[in-house]
Amino acid sequence: MSSTVKLKSPVDGSVYAERPLATDQQINAAVERARRAQADWAQVPIAERGAYLLGFLDALLAMNEEIVPELAWQMGRPVRYGGEKGGVEERTRYMVGLAETALKPFVPPDDRPGFRRYLKREPLGVVFTIAPWNYPYLTAVNSIVPALMAGNAVLLKHAAQTLLVGERFQAAFDRAGLPKGLFENLVMNHGQTERLLASGKVDHCNFTGSVGGGRAIEKAAAGTFTTLGLELGGKDPAYVLPDVKLDHAIANLVDGAFYNTGQCCCGIERVYVHADIYDDFVDGFVAETKNYVVGDPLETATTMGPMAQTRFADLIREQKAEALRKGARAHIGMKVDNDREGSPYIAPEVLTDVDHQMSVMREESFGPIVGIMKVRNDDEAVALMNDSPYGLTASIWTTDTDHAAAIGDRVETGTVFMNRCDYVDPGLVWTGVKDTGKGGAMSVVGYENLTRPKSYHLRDVS
Template identity: 55%
Template sequence: MTSMIQCISPVDGRVYAEREALSPDAAAKAVARARAAQAGWAALSLDERIAKVKAGIAALDGMKEQIVEELAWQMGRPVRFGGEFGGVHERTEYMASIAADALAPTIVENSEHFDRRIEREPQGVVFVIAPWNYPYLTAVNTIVPALIAGNSVILKHASQTILVGERLAEALHAGGVPEDVFQNVVLDHAGTEALIAAKSFGFINFTGSVPGGRAIERAAAGTFTALGLELGGKDPAYVMEDADVDWAVDVLMDGAMYNAGQCCCGIERIYVHQKHYDTFVEKAAAWVNALHLGDPFDPETTLGPMANVRFARTVREQTEEALAAGAKALIERQNFPQDDGGAYLMPQILVNVDHSMRVMREESFGPVVGIMPVKDDEEALTLMNDCDFGLTASLWTADPERALALGRRIETGTVYLNRADYLDPAICWTGCKDTGRGGSLSELGYHAVTRPRSYHLRKVKA
């Protein structure tokens, strides 16, 4: 039976795009083509591969108007924010700039008697399973270094952003990356798991939910395939007594609400020193009440619909449970009449919350944030670590040494000081606990898409 993959637009609930999933035979043939093409691609010089990849990413610019419109239809992001072009170019340029050093051999000895070294070899075929929330940014995190390092890449994009893979393929092929070296495929869950179980890939990068990560690990069990998994998050912020409150409110509320709260490292819980708690809460509520929920094609809209009705349902359920347990909502329903009970979801700030509530412990991935007062660093640390996830943590203080000392005790992948919700390509993007394993970007991102090969060469003179 043919499996059809649909994108249901959150804008109006219609089927916006629909594609037929590859059959098992067609999927296997795609992998075979990628494997056959990889050696020729790796044989090109590093400079040649970089030039073709950068030309492909540059080709996305010519699609900007189309891409921005498609993103609004597919996942609801307001057109006023444009696409993801700035971040895509920043990450591509940085990863290209460090490639020669990151992929350079480690020379242990090169004498008249021995040549001892470690070189980085491509993994072969890299499989990228990309998410819908930042569908270009998250994809290029692995695609760009994988191609530059000499791998072929197969991309399976989320059904919610099914057109993104097609645009990336179109652009990269226009830049000179061979069609078999970069392939966009449409697969259902069963087809994806079958390819993984068949030991089709040298490396798999998955960004998505914890249940999705478990499914990937089960499928890969016994294949010894290298995995990179970025899964859930419940990122905290801690505003200390010496913080700039206005700045903290502006950045943290943006981090909680931007993209309808659908950010991997978005702020989902905030702990504020009791000295500033009342002021912070008052200013945060004013900030959120200034948002405009509505049609993503309206240039006045700052908060579009969530990508799917079921995602909004999860946020509503968490919020309603918290309110029933004693939490207080600061944002009134009348301020956001566009909330339709479906994908269009009003933003919310909750106070009188505690860690018995799901909204403070489980990933929400929507425009809701809970705020709690704390008396000191130790209480804040205990609460920040009282979570199954560990992606980022945001600290707010005028004392960087204090932040560094505290940051070393937080169970997280990245610690921010006086900022939040930003991915620096020079720093490894990684997590701990149920957030997953592995890392992308930085020099370590190249280590994920390559494997070490050692040479111990004894020179014999005739």
């Protein structure tokens, strides 16, 4: 077994970074430090915790000029998009500001003379965050910030593909002066991760990744009563109605499908368009997609970099080939250097004449390919949107808010969007249904999932 983790860059296939694995002894020592530090941290006033977290944010934002090209080398996102600075700031500031309200004791409304009754939210203890590579800062912030604000300690295991992100978090917390032991970045392999979960030494695990990964997490933690937050696969649909503002829908859905080379948890992977506007929508969607420039993410002209790993790109090629064999029509045909099997560089693709017998319409793609289907009415659209093992987000494109809400009530999903997509609102819970997972991040619900309820029933007998 290798004693190091190597980060292979999708830009040119080189080893961009290599770090030693933590030893089992180092991992156990980190858990013990976290447990000790957390006991003191839980007594720190929420406002004081917030000051540390805002100091962390300032330190992280100050690194952005270094982070942006670093991300391009690690996972292929073009430098022109500037990293994840805006989202990290929005979510951190919102969750810090929400903490006092979310963690305020609840007093039952029925007054009982002679009794003092209330419910408090207590920290869980040690939170283990396992973060993915596709939005490596945003997804980590979702649990790290509220976990610390709620009085927990945090251990971070970041994806090997974005190995340096964990180090950036550690450096920012260190610069902010966060008490030692409260946050620690650990370089671990799958076996070590499973053993830590099986040990019962952590109180909560937050994992973002594949369905298979989520099942492995559940299996490893079985019998420990460790609580879990799992955000797993997705196959997010969009439904475009005849009264839509067409240009707006096309521009936003193309971006929702292909931003970050389609490697978005809530990226658009299938679109259902009402027959009345289908042809105009497809024409506009294809024309907009052809504006993408695929290439070196370090070049400012590039709008789509390579996928993070060659196997991800090869999956997209397989889905496209299968769809074409079954009668689908491809519209882009863009010529891209190195777009071949075994290369992470791949052109965006738009397919029509697709159906749900094709994997591209039911199985997660997580890449730059999207299928567009014509539908006759809401009933057909809803049935197709629900014909998936996943349910993270769904977007509805119309000028009628009440109609959108009514359709949303019928769709099996964690979030319903109208006239937007691919966005996490920190004021609303980020959650999924079916194979997308369980639990929730952001909002007051995110705080509830990172704390436990404790009741106080105090009787005055004086």
